[in-house]
Amino acid sequence: MSNPYHNPKAQWAAYLVFFVVLACVPLMVENTFTVNLLARFLVLGMLALSVSLVWGYGGILSLGQGIAFGLAAYGMGMTMQMQAQDPESMPIPSFMLTNELTELPALWEPFWHAPTGIALALIVPTLFFAALGTIMFQARVAGVFVAIVTLAMLSAWYSMAFDMQPYTAGFNGISPPNPLQLGEYSIDPYSATAYWIALACLTVLTLGLKALLHSKFGLIIQAVREDPERARFLGYSVAAYQVSVFTLSGFVAAVAGVLWVMIVQYVSPTALEVSFSVTMVIWAAVGGRMSLIGAIIGAFLVNGMQSFLGDELLYGFLLVLGGLFIVIVRFLPNGLAGLLESVLGRFGKRAAPSDAGGPV
Amino acid sequence: MSVNHFWTAFAFEPFMNALLIGLSMASIWLIAALGLAIVYGTMGVINMAHGEFVMLGAYTTYLLQSVFGLPFLLCVPCAFLIVAAIGAIIEKLLIRHLYKRPLDTLLATWGLSLVLVQGVRLLVGPEPKNVTSPAFLNASMQFWVFELSWFRVFIFGVTIAAFVVTWWLLQKTRVGLMVRAVTQNKEIAAAHGIDAGRVYTLTFAYGAGLAGLAGAMFGAIKNVFPDMGAGYIVEAFLVVVVGGVGSLAGSLVSALGLGEIYSVFAYFTNGTFAKFWLFLLVVIFLRFRPQGLFSEALARR
Numbered sequence: 001m002s003n004p005y006h007n008p009k010a011q012w013a014a015y016l017v018f019f020v021v022l023a024c025v026p027l028m029v030e031n032t033f034t035v036n037l038l039a040r041f042l043v044l045g046m047l048a049l050s051v052s053l054v055w056g057y058g059g060i061l062s063l064g065q066g067i068a069f070g071l072a073a074y075g076m077g078m079t080m081q082m083q084a085q086d087p088e089s090m091p092i093p094s095f096m097l098t099n100e101l102t103e104l105p106a107l108w109e110p111f112w113h114a115p116t117g118i119a120l121a122l123i124v125p126t127l128f129f130a131a132l133g134t135i136m137f138q139a140r141v142a143g144v145f146v147a148i149v150t151l152a153m154l155s156a157w158y159s160m161a162f163d164m165q166p167y168t169a170g171f172n173g174i175s176p177p178n179p180l181q182l183g184e185y186s187i188d189p190y191s192a193t194a195y196w197i198a199l200a201c202l203t204v205l206t207l208g209l210k211a212l213l214h215s216k217f218g219l220i221i222q223a224v225r226e227d228p229e230r231a232r233f234l235g236y237s238v239a240a241y242q243v244s245v246f247t248l249s250g251f252v253a254a255v256a257g258v259l260w261v262m263i264v265q266y267v268s269p270t271a272l273e274v275s276f277s278v279t280m281v282i283w284a285a286v287g288g289r290m291s292l293i294g295a296i297i298g299a300f301l302v303n304g305m306q307s308f309l310g311d312e313l314l315y316g317f318l319l320v321l322g323g324l325f326i327v328i329v330r331f332l333p334n335g336l337a338g339l340l341e342s343v344l345g346r347f348g349k350r351a352a353p354s355d356a357g358g359p360v
Numbered sequence: 361m362s363v364n365h366f367w368t369a370f371a372f373e374p375f376m377n378a379l380l381i382g383l384s385m386a387s388i389w390l391i392a393a394l395g396l397a398i399v400y401g402t403m404g405v406i407n408m409a410h411g412e413f414v415m416l417g418a419y420t421t422y423l424l425q426s427v428f429g430l431p432f433l434l435c436v437p438c439a440f441l442i443v444a445a446i447g448a449i450i451e452k453l454l455i456r457h458l459y460k461r462p463l464d465t466l467l468a469t470w471g472l473s474l475v476l477v478q479g480v481r482l483l484v485g486p487e488p489k490n491v492t493s494p495a496f497l498n499a500s501m502q503f504w505v506f507e508l509s510w511f512r513v514f515i516f517g518v519t520i521a522a523f524v525v526t527w528w529l530l531q532k533t534r535v536g537l538m539v540r541a542v543t544q545n546k547e548i549a550a551a552h553g554i555d556a557g558r559v560y561t562l563t564f565a566y567g568a569g570l571a572g573l574a575g576a577m578f579g580a581i582k583n584v585f586p587d588m589g590a591g592y593i594v595e596a597f598l599v600v601v602v603g604g605v606g607s608l609a610g611s612l613v614s615a616l617g618l619g620e621i622y623s624v625f626a627y628f629t630n631g632t633f634a635k636f637w638l639f640l641l642v643v644i645f646l647r648f649r650p651q652g653l654f655s656e657a658l659a660r661r
Contacts, residue, residue, distance in 0.1 A: 061463050061466065061467075132643070135643060135644065135647045136643075136646075136647070138647070139646060139647045139648070139650045140650060141646055141647075141650050143462060143463065144406045144462055144463065144466055145601060145646070145650065147406070147463070147466060148406075148597045148598070148601055149601075149642075149643050149646060151594060151597070152594055152597070152598055152639045152642060152643065153639060153640075153643065155594045155635075155639065156635060156636045156639035156640065157636075159632045159635050159636065160632060160636055162632070163630075163631075163632035164632070274590065274594075275590075278470055281467065281470075282467075282471075285467065315478050315481055315482055315486075316478070316482070318474055318477075318478045319474070319475055319478040319479060319482065321471075321474060322471045322472065322473070322474025322475035322478065323471070323475055324471075325467065325468070325470070325471030325474070326454065326468050326471040326472060326475070329458070329464050329467050329468040329471065330454070330457060330458070330468060333461070333464060
């Protein structure tokens with residue numbers, strides 16, 4: 001027997017147990033505030049998932065995952081805001097009135113129709129990632145340059161959201177008055193339903209990505225990460241694979257953005273802040289970027305610790321977070337999942353040469 | 361911002377002044393980017409904490425001025441020395457363990473920047489501090505259609521001086537020769553008896569010192585506060601990337617270009633749009649010239 005960490009069956013079993021346990025949580029928790037908090041963690045876990053995909057597997061250090069998250073969050077915020085408007089009596093949101101707009105901007109028109117709005121919130125960020133990825137990877141921009149370009153784009157979007165006050169409500173952000181209406185149902189952010197919707201999305205995306213990473217596509221992605229030159233000489237279109245994985249990660253982050261606004265009923269430029277996007281990378285690094293589930297757990301741990309310590313200790317917390325991050329990068333480059341891998345490796349040591357080991 | 365007054369029409373005098381502001385922006389971005397360019401060019405380390413070194417320089421100036429009563433012009437070189445010393449310590453403790461993993465240095469230095477920002481916030485307090493500059497620098501002058509403050513001229517002068525000194529150190533001194541040798545090939549340089557580790561420590565300390573120098577001056581333009589560094593870091597990175605890795609002249613030209621483009625855009629529209637389009641232009645530029653303006657080979661570390 002080799003390292004059970006690399007055993008695909010054991011991995012799938014661990015994933016299933018993980019999601020089943022998460023699904024049972026609202027049955028045990030009474031407090032609606034806690035359910036809402038846990039639902040937020042699920043969304044943040046989804047962001048760590050997108051980082052794990054693009055950075056851990058794709059080898060692309062993107063500091064701009066917040067672009068997809070933020071754009072999708074704004075799309076969802078606009079959709080929910082328009083659900084509260086009435087074409088006859090209240091055609092435009094009140095913050096626009098205070099900013100001297102007399103009619104609804106064309107940018108906002110499609111969001112009258114909620115399904116169109118949600119679709120746009122998912123499609124626009126994904127297309128943006130596809131376009132940005134195409135520009136970067138066709139030019140063979142790589143390594144830290146990708147980090148800087150994505151950082152620059154993120155910072156540009158942040159200043160747009162911040163400054164275009166008549167369209168985005170600027171610093172204050174958009175706070176839709178009512179929960180999301182889907183057909184006849186109203187999704188209360190503090191209900192278990194909202195939690196389960198978020199969990200369902202997280203489960204589908206995680207298992208889907210895991211299956212994808214076990215496929216031929218996933219293996220080539222990792223080959224490209226290990227050595228782009230060699231993959232190119234073997235005849236693979238490196239740029240096409242990098243663009244796909246980057247776009248896919250953008251889509252995952254966009255789903256997270258949509259869910260986030262459903263759960264918190266609020267969106268502001270903080271979603272596009274540079275520090276937020278880098279924090280996502282920290283979550284994935286703590287949990288283990290080479291493991292989808294590890295990254296998700298990393299997000300749970302760091303955010304759990306943050307809300308446990310509370311706001312009074314926030315500055316102290318950030319100090320600890322920064323220190324923790326330095327220690328992880330310095331001593332545990334594969335995070336907690338990497339630690340687990342080596343611990344499990346001890347147990348399976350007697351075994352014959354270990355198998356190649358698929359993605360975890 | 362009002363939607364109705366979005367587009368500003370061309371007028372000669374304000375436009376000439378916008379060009380002058382562009383020059384001033386360029387000098388600010390260049391002095392912020394210079395240390396970054398040297399550290400990245402020589403060591404291949406992307407220092408995300410560079411902005412925090414700027415912040416430390418500003419706080420050093422503030423403390424020297426308010427606690428020890430040092431005159432501002434003396435604080436500036438002191439900020440260079442003190443932040444350089446901090447940089448040397450950080451290089452020895454953290455950076456040198458990560459040379460083989462460039463992406464990880466980026467992340468570790470980000471963690472470092474969190475620690476520095478929060479550490480300063482806890483030690484000195486979150487409220488903004490003031491650095492007072494001498495009276496003669498606060499005046500402004502009129503020259504033909506131009507109107508500019510002496511402090512901007514001062515920054516411009518210091519930037520040019522720092523640039524020339526850096527160039528001289530690299531090209532004309534023995535240490536500079538060693539730095540260039542290590543940049544080209546660390547192993548071969550080491551085989552010729554150059555202590556590459558010491559060269560790296562020196563380079564990192566010098567880069568940090570330049571950030572401290574920048575911070576001493578930025579603190580006097582605006583306030584001094586714990587996360588002031590974040591405001592310079594993206595622009596500084598873009599100057600380095602557009603200029604071309606390891607090319608001082610490239611950084612100079614790209615700072616000038618970016619500063620002027622930004623300022624002209626900002627004149628016709630506003631600062632936010634200017635920033636957005638500038639960043640987009642840089643991304644498109646990198647599509648066609650990923651190696652930057654002046655770098656010969658494709659630099660991919």
